[in-house]
Amino acid sequence: MSHDHDHDHDHDHDHSHLSDMDVRVRALQSILVEKGFVDPAALDELVTLYEHEVGPQNGAKVVARAWTDPAYAGRLFSNATAALAELGFTGRQGEHMVALPNTPQVHNMVVCTLCSCYPWSVLGLPPVWYKTPAYRAKAVADPRGVLADFGVSVPDDVAIRVWDSTAEMRYLVVPMRPEGTEGWSEEALAATVTRDSMIGTGLPVVTEPAA
The missing domain is CATH 1.20.5 (Single alpha-helices involved in coiled-coils or other helix-helix interfaces)
Structure with a gap:
């Protein structure tokens, strides 16, 4: 939306590096x-x-805990709102949460077809592309095409489930733990979890060798 304002203030700072x-x-x-x-x-x-304080680093901590603590994972998948609160992540568009586990059989992806409902408490503010009509429409009509746009290839025998976020319900995708990370600390595991992997449009990225 364009906003044009007339004002007489002097600006001494160079903003040439900023977008319009x-x-x-x-x-x-x-x-x-x-x-x-x-x-x-x-x-x-x-x-x-x-x-x-608020951002995808919070969600990454949740995912890493679920990967390393089966009991916590069970609580997360049965009552995500309460499990997130255990780690101090509540409110700010995250009052009613559902955690979606990716498996070798199912890949989950999240969209908000009506606007841009998003779990701020664990992922921070939504990326610009999440709010665009193009993503909202294509995620429903051609989810494999969307994943390909993000450079993610899902085998044909893996089902893709698209979840429509609403004002009443928001989702957190728990990606599969990367291979070769056995014995890693929660901190090291959390570093592999990307924001996009918790939306379902990406995968964890392993950049740290196993200890």
């Missing part, structure tokens, strides 16, 4: 602050929260 959307957002933010609608300190606190 970034520039527009910063301009809108400046106007809201100047008019007293937004408290800069509160805004900074919110940004810090989503940069350092």
Whole structure:
């Protein structure tokens, strides 16, 4: 959505590295602050929260725990909301959660066909592509094509299940644990878990050798 504002403020900073959307957002933010609608300190606190405390690193911790603790995995798949709360991840669009285990027989993928419902508490803010009409439409009509777009190849004998996230229910995909990671710590395992793998459009990435 385009927002054009007339104002006479001088800008001494070079924003040439920013996208057009970034520039527009910063301009809108400046106007809201100047008019007293937004408290800069509160805004900074919110940004810090989503940069350092809320994000896919939370979901990665959940996945790593499920990989290493069968009892926790059982609780996660039977009542994800409660299991996530055990690790301190609640609220902020994650009140009603379902965990979806990927298996050798089934690959799960998440979309929100109506808008962009997304589990902020474990994945942070949604990526731009998740909110686009193209992804929302193609994920339902051609999920294998979407996975191919992301560079993910799923064998023909593996079923792909697409789950439609809503305001009442959000999903976390638990990818299969990568081979060759036996004996790894939860921290090392969490580092292999990508945001996209928890949406179902990616796979874990092993970058650390087994100890």
